[in-house]
Structures are given as structure tokens and as C-alpha cells.
Amino acid sequence: MTNAMPKRQEIDVQLTWDTSLIYPSHEAYQKGLADYKAQVEQFEKDYKDKLTSSEVIVRALKEYELIQTINSKLSHYAYLNLDVDKMNAELAALANEYQVTLATSYPKIAFLQTQLALLDEAMLNEVSAQEPQWTSYIQDILRKKPHQLHPLQEDLLANFAPTFGQPYRNYETTKFEDMTFENFTANGQSYGNSYVLFENDYEISHDTEIRRQSAAGFYSTLRKYKNTTAADYLSHIKNEQIEAKLRGFKSTIDYLLFDxxxxxxxxxxxxxxxxxxxxxxxxxxxxxxxxxxxxxxxxxxxxxxxxxxxxxQRITPEESKQFLIDCLGILGEDYIQMIEQAFDERWIDFAQNEGKSTGGYCATLYDGPSYILLSWTGLxxxxxxxxxxxxxxxxxxxxxxxxxxxxxxxxxxxxxxxxxxxxxxxxxxxxxxxxxxxxxxxxxxxxxxxxxxxxxxxxxxxxxxxxxxxxxxxxxxxxxxxxxxxxxxxxxxxxxxxxxxxxxxxxxxxxxxxxxxxxxxxxxxxxxxxxxxxxxxxxxxxxxxxxxxxxxxxxxxxxxxxxxxxxxxxxxxxxxxxxxxxxxxxxxxxxxxxxx
Structure with missing residues (x-):
């Protein structure tokens, strides 16, 4: 059989991204979670029902910026590690620790936007004049004000917020943990199949038999999970639909476009x-x-x-570095340095391995790297x-x-x-x-x-x-x-x-x-x-x-x-x-x- 997917631990570390740039160890991440939880509790104590002057609002927003920056680090460390090795129980447990922390912390800071929107517009404009870097943030709060619910309702939605992401987590569980693809035969040879192999290689293969036989096998597996996946997707939309109606939008599409x-x-x-x-x-x-x-x-x-x-012809990840620098060099020296940094500091995960998320994305920490997920074919x-x-x-x-x-x-x-x-x-x-x-x-x-x-x-x-x-x-x-x-x-x-x-x-x-x-x-x-x-x-x-x-x-x-x-x-x-x-x-x- 060809193209069997290797385990994550079998991958050359140079083809993987370096999440130690966020936290040097799992223990440092877990300490960060504990510190974050304490900081959020203090924020609620200091500012909930106390946004009575522009000076207090400015202090609150500066602390809120710091909280959001720390949350960016925590969430990226939790999910980036798991995204490349979804069958790893230790990494799943670490991600769960973040989810549990967020479930208790998010409602404690969600009051900020609700209570800012209840303030007199003149006070908010005063804050904008003092701190112009927040002007569009405050304008957006005012734009959304007509659709804001009673504070108790907003608080209830904030407490339910973690459950709204459950359909997507169900979808990913089905996709990455439950689905297994049978081998297919093309040109007398047996091939392994998977989401990554199909979407990154077989689907665009110039070998017609590989392309068509891999598709037949791929979709026969998807068909077995059609109804479960539909139930997850439709429940996700119904969550959006309920919130759209609560906030007074004519349709769910209008609600999502307003956002x-x-x-x-x-x-x-x-x-x-x-x-x-x-x-x-x-x-x-x-x-x-x-x-x-x-x-x-x-x-x-x-x-x-x-x-x-x-x-x-296929090229290596290292060859792609100079290739892209040559092509995008028109964007200037700073842009080239960013590309070099992405390669040199291992912001990019090139590996193809079992249990890795499909497709490609870029996830940027506000105060750190831009992590890029790929499944490198070299084409x-x-x-x-x-x-x-x-x-x-x-x-x-x-x-x-x-x-x-x-x-x-x-x-x-x-x-x-x-x-x-x-x-x-x-x-x-x-x-x-x-x-x-x-x-x-x-x-x-x-x-x-x-x-x-x-x-x-x-x-x-x-x-x-x-x-x-x-x-x-x-x-x-x-x-x-x-x-x-x-x-x-x-x-x-x-x-x-x-x-x-x-x-x-x-x-x-x-x-x-x-x-x-x-x-x-x-x-x-x-x-x-x-x-x-x-x-x-x-x-x-x-x-x-x-x-x-x-x-x-x-x-x-x-x-x-x-x-x-x-x-x-x-x-x-x-x-x-x-x-x-x-x-x-x-x-x-x-x-x-x-x-x-």
C-alpha cells in the first residue's frame, strides 16, 4: 500500500511549527490559565457596575486589552497543538482545560460591552477623544446598541456561549476521530485514503484512475455520516436563528451580515x-x-x-522559501523579513500526519507569531x-x-x-x-x-x-x-x-x-x-x-x-x-x- 499516513511523533521536527514560542512548556501554559482566571475575576470585581466616568472606562479598557492578549496566547497554545495531533489524549485534555476556563471566565468579562452600550453616548465619545485607538471599537458598540438585549438576557447568553460552539466540535469529532477511509485500488495498486490525502493530492491528481477511485471511496465514507453531520450543522444554524430573532433581525442572514x-x-x-x-x-x-x-x-x-x-514538479519546503521571497519581494524588505521569520522560527507546519486538521489556515497571536497550517505536497x-x-x-x-x-x-x-x-x-x-x-x-x-x-x-x-x-x-x-x-x-x-x-x-x-x-x-x-x-x-x-x-x-x-x-x-x-x-x-x- 502507498501513502499510509505517519504518526505525529514520526515527523521530522523541522517540518512542524514551534508552539514553545507561545509558552515554553505545558506547565507554563497551565500556570497561564490559572493566572488568567484570577485576572478575570479581579477585572469583574473592579469594574462591573462601576463604569461611571471616562477615567474608569479608560482603565477598564486597558486592562481588557491585556486580558484579550493573554486569552489569544492561551487559545492558540491549546488549539494549535491539538490541531496537528487530534488523537492525542494529553493534548485534548490541555485544550479542554482552556475550554473549561473560558466557560467560567467569559461571562465574567462579557458585562463590559453590555454596560458600555448603556452609557450616555457623550461619555463614550469623550473616551474616543481621549483614546482615539478605540474609536472604531466604541463606534461598533454604538452601532450594535439597538440590537442589544436586557443586561440579564445578555448575561444569560454569555453563560450559554460555550455550548454554542458544540455543533462545530461535534463536526470535528466526526471528521477526525470517527471517520476512517478504506484503501482504494487504482492501476492495480492499493492506496491509503484520508481527508488530507484526498483534498491535498488525489483530488488534483493527473492520474484519472487515482482521482476517480479515491473520490468514490472518499464519498462512500462521507455518506455514512451524512445524517449526523446534518444534525450538527442544522443545530448550529438554529442557534444563530434564535439569537437573530432575539436581537430583532428580519432574517438570520441579516443578523450575520450585520456582524x-x-x-x-x-x-x-x-x-x-x-x-x-x-x-x-x-x-x-x-x-x-x-x-x-x-x-x-x-x-x-x-x-x-x-x-x-x-x-x-514538486519542491521542498526549504525551496519554497526563496521562491516566494522572489515572487513577493515587491512588497518590500519588511515583508520579506516576515517571510524569512516564518520559515526560520518555524511558524509553519508542513507535515502530513495522521490526526492532523485538513486544509490550510493562518492563526496569528496578537503579540506573537502567525502560525500556518499546511499539508505540504510540494506542488x-x-x-x-x-x-x-x-x-x-x-x-x-x-x-x-x-x-x-x-x-x-x-x-x-x-x-x-x-x-x-x-x-x-x-x-x-x-x-x-x-x-x-x-x-x-x-x-x-x-x-x-x-x-x-x-x-x-x-x-x-x-x-x-x-x-x-x-x-x-x-x-x-x-x-x-x-x-x-x-x-x-x-x-x-x-x-x-x-x-x-x-x-x-x-x-x-x-x-x-x-x-x-x-x-x-x-x-x-x-x-x-x-x-x-x-x-x-x-x-x-x-x-x-x-x-x-x-x-x-x-x-x-x-x-x-x-x-x-x-x-x-x-x-x-x-x-x-x-x-x-x-x-x-x-x-x-x-x-x-x-x-x-
Whole structure:
């Protein structure tokens, strides 16, 4: 058998991230938990029902900043260690210690925002004038004030808050602890299968039998857990639905968009325009790739492959360091130093091992590293994932210029720096090598990774979410079979009648953890819309644009998503940037048709 997953302890430590940068030992972490609990109890004693002057409020907010910073360290240490070794009982126990501490501590500090919102607006404005670094934080409290509940109700919700995350924990338990995938046979050889192997390697393999047989085995396992996963997902939405009604929103979608400070118009535009206008370009692209692979039919298992090419060679993590520095060097010396630091100080977990979380992400401590999770294959697809996650790292390292209270921008903007890095990486390489074969290879990688992932995969998830939320708000009955049918219908609508989309495709909704994070999936296409425009500006006029772009990233949440984009020179109040992004994808397909 090939591709059996190694245990975590068998992995070369140089391929793993170093969480000792947060706490040097488990014991230091546990002491940090005890200190944090005591600090929270003192905070409640000092400030609850005592926010009577701007001086007291300023002291409270400064201590609250410190509490939030410590919480960032504790949560990252707890979950980062577990995310790479989910079957490790010791690490699970350490994460549980954090969950228990948070369950008792969060209600003790939740009073702060509730009681600030009850104060006279003039006093809050006085605090903003004294401490301008908190202006957007205070403005957000005032924005949410009409939807605030009675303090006793807010206190009750704060006490129940830990249970609201239970559906997601159930989902992860099913995914990482209960699901086991049987071996599959392709080309007369037996292969191990898993989430990591399928999503990072098999699904994009140029070997048709490996690709299709791995998919058949993968989805046969998912199908066994369809109803349990549906129950978890629907219970998560019902929690959101209840809170939306309590806070006086017309729909659950309106409630979730309000939290992002984004209009319903922007949300619907991303879905409707892409479903209609990007689909024809992507259909052309997939047919072109399928023809190059000699496929007589195109199934759902074939949609994510790129053009066959001799350039599709694997590189090592160490080789990717200089590769990305060369591609992203336009962003300046400080940005290059951040990339070097990420490699040299082991912020990146490259390993593929049993029990590791799937996909890729970047998790930044407010006063520490940006930890990047990957499952490294060495293919260009994975190099672009690393460029993407380094974009998040660069963003949040720069955003530390803001208070931790003004740190996290709206989800609508969050994927712009990451996707801009992907486009910038490919466009830099295209300029460096004019060989038509290389150009065709790289354009294909750019479409099949960057644009497919962010503007097809995640966008179809967004369309699915919109339909599910709408049906639940209309009190319709949903279960696993209905969720599969909704997903299948949306996929077929996008791809049309020329593709053989089988019933297994309906199970794809089960793969996405972002469904438990509000309306996250649509923001990938929103971010890529901004990212595509920024990559173009950075190439055309780097001297004028780089400084402005980095300044925008340093603003954190001090501006709304629309204003952040506008500050960088992209006006998303109209559909012009989105339509230009779609046209750019069309032009890439046009060029491929000339080259192939």
C-alpha cells in the first residue's frame, strides 16, 4: 500500500511549527490559565457596575486589552497543538482545560460591552477623544446598541456561549476521530485514503484512475455520516436563528451580515453575478483541461485538475522559501523579513500526519507569531496555498499597530491580502518566463487553484448557505438528504448539462468547516475581487501602490471592509471590480485557448 499516513511523533521536527514560542512548556501554559482566571475575576470585581466616568472606562479598557492578549496566547497554545495531533489524549485534555476556563471566565468579562452600550453616548465619545485607538471599537458598540438585549438576557447568553460552539466540535469529532477511509485500488495498486490525502493530492491528481477511485471511496465514507453531520450543522444554524430573532433581525442572514458590517446587496451580488457570469468561463476552462487529458467525459471528480505539464514538479519546503521571497519581494524588505521569520522560527507546519486538521489556515497571536497550517505536497497548488497564508500573516502582523480591540477586520476584507498574494505570485512568474508551455502551465494553476478555490468552490458553498438559511427561516424541514439535494442542484446549475455531476457531489457540503463560522464562504470571492484589483495595481505602479496597500493592511478593523478596500483604491460599492475580476478570468482562459 502507498501513502499510509505517519504518526505525529514520526515527523521530522523541522517540518512542524514551534508552539514553545507561545509558552515554553505545558506547565507554563497551565500556570497561564490559572493566572488568567484570577485576572478575570479581579477585572469583574473592579469594574462591573462601576463604569461611571471616562477615567474608569479608560482603565477598564486597558486592562481588557491585556486580558484579550493573554486569552489569544492561551487559545492558540491549546488549539494549535491539538490541531496537528487530534488523537492525542494529553493534548485534548490541555485544550479542554482552556475550554473549561473560558466557560467560567467569559461571562465574567462579557458585562463590559453590555454596560458600555448603556452609557450616555457623550461619555463614550469623550473616551474616543481621549483614546482615539478605540474609536472604531466604541463606534461598533454604538452601532450594535439597538440590537442589544436586557443586561440579564445578555448575561444569560454569555453563560450559554460555550455550548454554542458544540455543533462545530461535534463536526470535528466526526471528521477526525470517527471517520476512517478504506484503501482504494487504482492501476492495480492499493492506496491509503484520508481527508488530507484526498483534498491535498488525489483530488488534483493527473492520474484519472487515482482521482476517480479515491473520490468514490472518499464519498462512500462521507455518506455514512451524512445524517449526523446534518444534525450538527442544522443545530448550529438554529442557534444563530434564535439569537437573530432575539436581537430583532428580519432574517438570520441579516443578523450575520450585520456582524460583518456588510449589506445584503454586497452578499447577494457576489453570489448572483458569479453564478451567472463566471460559470461560462469556468466551463470553457474545464473542457479545455479535460481535452488535454484525453477525457471522454467530465465527472465531478475531474473538475479541479490543471493542465498536464512537465513543469508540474514538486519542491521542498526549504525551496519554497526563496521562491516566494522572489515572487513577493515587491512588497518590500519588511515583508520579506516576515517571510524569512516564518520559515526560520518555524511558524509553519508542513507535515502530513495522521490526526492532523485538513486544509490550510493562518492563526496569528496578537503579540506573537502567525502560525500556518499546511499539508505540504510540494506542488504549485500547495505553493499558492502557502503564498495565501503568508498573505494572512503579513496582514495581521501589520494590523498589530492597532489595539487588539480594533484588530480583526470584517470577514468581507479578510481574504483580500491572502488572495492578492496568490495572484501576485503567479503574475510575477508569468513575467519571468515567456516560454508558452510554462505560461500555459502557470495560468492553469492560477485558475484551478486561486480562482477555482475562491470563486467556485467557496462561492458554491455561499449559494448553498443562502438557500439553507432561507429555507430554515421559512420554517422548512431539512435533513441530510435535502442538504445533499440543495448542494447537488447548485453545482449542476453552475456547471450546466455538459458535465456528469453524480449524486456523490451532493455530499460536498459535508467537507466545509466554514459553515460553522457564519457567512464566511462568500467572503473568499469578495476578498479575491479586491485581491485581483490590488495585484494588478501593484504590478502596474508598485512605487505608488505598495506603501498604500501595506498601510491599508495596518489599519486592522479601524475602517469598515468597504472603506478598507476604498483606502487601497478598490471601490466595491459598485459591481465594477467584480465584473473586472470575472473578465480577467475570461482573458486567462482566452490565452490558454491560444497556447494549448
Amino acid at each position: 460583518q458590517n456588510v449589506s445584503r446587496e454586497l452578499f447577494d451580488r457576489q453570489i448572483d453575478v458569479i453564478m451567472k457570469e463566471l460559470a461560462p468561463h469556468m466551463r470553457r476552462y474545464v473542457k479545455l483541461v479535460a481535452k488535454a487529458h484525453g477525457l471522454e467525459k467530465i465527472t465531478h471528480a475531474d473538475l479541479k485538475i490543471s493542465l498536464p505539464s512537465d513543469f508540474n 504549485m497548488n500547495e505553493v499558492l496555498v502557502l503564498a495565501h497564508e503568508l498573505g494572512h500573516a503579513g496582514h495581521f502582523q501589520l494590523a498589530k499597530k492597532q489595539s487588539i480591540l480594533n484588530y480583526d477586520p470584517s470577514l468581507y476584507f479578510i481574504e483580500a491580502p491572502s488572495t492578492a498574494n496568490e495572484v501576485l505570485t503567479c503574475n510575477t512568474l508569468l513575467k519571468q518566463n515567456q516560454d508558452p508551455a510554462f505560461q500555459a502551465y502557470l495560468i492553469s494553476e492560477l485558475i484551478s487553484r486561486t480562482y477555482f478555490h475562491n470563486m467556485v468552490t467557496h462561492l458554491l458553498e455561499a449559494a448553498f448557505q443562502r438557500e439553507v438559511y432561507t429555507r430554515l427561516d421559512n420554517d422548512e424541514y431539512l435533513n441530510g438528504d435535502i442538504l445533499c439535494q440543495i448542494k447537488l442542484d447548485i453545482i449542476k446549475e453552475f456547471w450546466g448539462d455538459d458535465f456528469e455531476i453524480g449524486d456523490d457531489a451532493g455530499l460536498i457540503w459535508m467537507r466545509q468547516p466554514h459553515y460553522y463560522m457564519g457567512l464566511y464562504p462568500y467572503t473568499y470571492s469578495a476578498g479575491l475581487t479586491i485581491g485581483t484589483a490590488m495585484a494588478k495595481q501593484l504590478e502596474e505602479n508598485p512605487e505608488a501602490v505598495v506603501e498604500k496597500w501595506l498601510e491599508t493592511l495596518s489599519l486592522g478593523a479601524s475602517l469598515s471592509a468597504q472603506d478598507l478596500a476604498k483606502h487601497a483604491g478598490v471601490d466595491v460599492s459598485t459591481d465594477k471590480p467584480l465584473k473586472e475580476t470575472i473578465a480577467y478570468v475570461g482573458s486567462l482562459v482566452d490565452k490558454l485557448e491560444e497556447l494549448v
